[in-house]
Amino acid sequence: MTIESTRTIATLPARGGRLPSFTSVTPSGDPIRLRDFYLRRNLALVFTHGADCPKCRAYLTALNERRAVVQAEAAEILAVVSNDTNVADYSFPIALDPEGEIHQRYGLVDADGRPGAAIFLVDRYGVVFEASTANDAHDMLAAEDVPGWLEFIACRCS
Numbered sequence: 339m340t341i342e343s344t345r346t347i348a349t350l351p352a353r354g355g356r357l358p359s360f361t362s363v364t365p366s367g368d369p370i371r372l373r374d375f376y377l378r379r380n381l382a383l384v385f386t387h388g389a390d391c392p393k394c395r396a397y398l399t400a401l402n403e404r405r406a407v408v409q410a411e412a413a414e415i416l417a418v419v420s421n422d423t424n425v426a427d428y429s430f431p432i433a434l435d436p437e438g439e440i441h442q443r444y445g446l447v448d449a450d451g452r453p454g455a456a457i458f459l460v461d462r463y464g465v466v467f468e469a470s471t472a473n474d475a476h477d478m479l480a481a482e483d484v485p486g487w488l489e490f491i492a493c494r495c496s
Contacts, residue, residue, distance in 0.1 A: 348445035349471065350456070357383065357464045358423040362433035369490040370433050372416075376464055380413040380491045381440045382484050385446050388436075390423045393476040394455055400481035402428045411487040420453045446471070459487045467491050 351357050361371045375381050384401065386394035401408075401415050408415055415430040418440050425432050433440065441447050446454035455472035457479050468487055470479035479487075 339380050342423060347429060348443055350445040350464050351458055353495060357458060357460055358443045360443060362435060362440060365432055365434060375414060375484060377462055380462050382415045382488060383459050384417045385441060385456045386417060386419045387453055387455050388420045397481055398428055401484060404485050405430055407485040408488055411485060411488045411492045412423050421465050459491060461491050466482050
């Protein structure tokens, strides 16, 4: 799937492809880079419409409840949100994307410039094993399926 915008044409990362790198800041202002996770952990990279979107918030909360299981699989959750509203409740790292540049790079911006929601499950080398984007009903890979996918990736990449 390719999404056209006024800046560039970005293609969603697909199974077998590599994630585009990015650098951002956390809500506390600390730098965070996607490559900080490379060679260390498999990753559930989650994009939201915004932390104030009720369905995105519920999804992040469900992932947060599973973080201990995710970390037991030598993996981590990283969320990319467009604002820092309501992110204090989460124990996993958050990358802020207030201008939508990271969403744009991942092909997750609609024609009106609004950020989209998605999850990418990747190995420690940044290779995508599963990609799921939210539809209009906000359906995408269930949060309860994320630990199983990360366990599968860990078994394949050991």
